[in-house]
Amino acid sequence: MKQRINKTIAAFGLIALPAFAIAEQQAANLDQLLKQLEQGKIAQTKQNQQREADFKARVAEQDNMLKNARTERDNAIATSTALEQSFQANEVQIANRTEALNKRLGELKELFGVLQQVAGDTKGKFQTSVISAQLPGRDVFLDEFTQSMGSSTKLASIEEIERIWFELQREMTESGKLSSFNGEVVAADGTRRQQEIIRVGGFNLVSEGKYLEYIFETNAIAELKRQPSDRYLASARAIAADSSGPVAFSLDPTGGSILNLLVQAPNTRERVDQGGPVGYVILGIGLVGLLIALERFVSLFLIGRKVNRQLKSEQVSKDNPLGRVMSVQADNPNVDNETLELKLSESILREVPKLTTRLTLIKIISVVAPLIGLLGTVVGMINTFQAITLFGTGDPKLMAGGISQALVTTVLGLVVAIPMVFLFAYLNGRSRNIINVLQQESTGIIAERSEKGA
Numbered sequence: 001m002k003q004r005i006n007k008t009i010a011a012f013g014l015i016a017l018p019a020f021a022i023a024e025q026q027a028a029n030l031d032q033l034l035k036q037l038e039q040g041k042i043a044q045t046k047q048n049q050q051r052e053a054d055f056k057a058r059v060a061e062q063d064n065m066l067k068n069a070r071t072e073r074d075n076a077i078a079t080s081t082a083l084e085q086s087f088q089a090n091e092v093q094i095a096n097r098t099e100a101l102n103k104r105l106g107e108l109k110e111l112f113g114v115l116q117q118v119a120g121d122t123k124g125k126f127q128t129s130v131i132s133a134q135l136p137g138r139d140v141f142l143d144e145f146t147q148s149m150g151s152s153t154k155l156a157s158i159e160e161i162e163r164i165w166f167e168l169q170r171e172m173t174e175s176g177k178l179s180s181f182n183g184e185v186v187a188a189d190g191t192r193r194q195q196e197i198i199r200v201g202g203f204n205l206v207s208e209g210k211y212l213e214y215i216f217e218t219n220a221i222a223e224l225k226r227q228p229s230d231r232y233l234a235s236a237r238a239i240a241a242d243s244s245g246p247v248a249f250s251l252d253p254t255g256g257s258i259l260n261l262l263v264q265a266p267n268t269r270e271r272v273d274q275g276g277p278v279g280y281v282i283l284g285i286g287l288v289g290l291l292i293a294l295e296r297f298v299s300l301f302l303i304g305r306k307v308n309r310q311l312k313s314e315q316v317s318k319d320n321p322l323g324r325v326m327s328v329q330a331d332n333p334n335v336d337n338e339t340l341e342l343k344l345s346e347s348i349l350r351e352v353p354k355l356t357t358r359l360t361l362i363k364i365i366s367v368v369a370p371l372i373g374l375l376g377t378v379v380g381m382i383n384t385f386q387a388i389t390l391f392g393t394g395d396p397k398l399m400a401g402g403i404s405q406a407l408v409t410t411v412l413g414l415v416v417a418i419p420m421v422f423l424f425a426y427l428n429g430r431s432r433n434i435i436n437v438l439q440q441e442s443t444g445i446i447a448e449r450s451e452k453g454a
Helices: 002-016 030-057 061-106 109-130 139-150 159-173 231-243 257-264 268-274 276-311 321-331 337-356 359-391 397-453
Strands: 178-186 192-200 206-207 208-213 220-222
Touching: 109 139, 109 159, 139 159, 178 231, 192 231, 206 231, 208 231, 208 257, 231 257, 268 276, 268 397, 276 321, 276 359, 276 397, 321 337, 337 397, 359 397
Parallel strands: 178 220
Antiparallel strands: 178 192, 192 206, 206 208, 208 220
């Protein structure tokens, strides 16, 4: 028990002592522990005395540092006060001199403001002008001039004013010239090649019979991805082929805006494609009707020629409807007039289906085509309303597909129906004329036989 108490007291002593005072070996009894504690206290006291002596020795140094810091602070405050006073004085002086400068400038300041505005507008014009394709870099000077004139103290020199005047005059002069130059052209497939370019004033660029566009951002000349119709390309080829005399040329006075809209307009094939499946059905029906009408036209034309030839001939031929009707009299020489009349009527009735066959189908097509077009219109409007329901009315392009289908199918239905109506009327008239000839000859045969019998 005594040993346990000694160990506990020793452990407490070790915790209480500072690190430097702990003995390397644990105290064996209370006397050793007390002795170690006394030695550690003496060592700590000496260390504290040494620290106190060092602190007292550095008091003078600390006081000197504090004095220097206060001196620097006072100097900084004095410098700040002086600079603030100088700043205020300079502000007043700048304001006075600016006012004096404005009074001296007078109307020149307004003139320089207008000049700066003209330079900015001219730079924008040069960036979109096709003349810059032949004369690049004109906007660099104007850009530098505009930026330099942004400062109220910068005045334009005579040389700069004359340079702006020269560039404006050159733009006006070149806009009235037909000029050719060699340049790199980016083809529609992405290839680049050097070729001759013809500039038509400040309106258009053409080369090898194709319209070009000038892209200012990349300083490149490129073919239009899609060229306008042939009548416009013909004028481009004409101006490239003949430069000796006047040539009709289709130019764009907007510098390319109208041309870009023109090439975006869909051609006939694209318009038909906008009709979708309904449009293709209408065209298929129209093609069938056209083939039937062509077959009927050829057939009735040949039959009409044979009938006319039979009318002029005394010899009966059975290769035509009139000959077959007239042969009834020869085949029935001994029948009475009423029976002959009935047989002639029967013969005419046999010929009528051959003359009017498939004409009813043409008439049906002329009626059905507009109805199918109306069906396409309804389908297109349904698609339009669905697009409005999903995406709203913010973007008209989302509704363009349904509207295009609605309009194109209606147009296709009318385009098919109107010719079919005229074809049916014409072919039906031709067939009725032949039938009337048969009826007239049949009546003539009966009348002639009645006269002989009388």
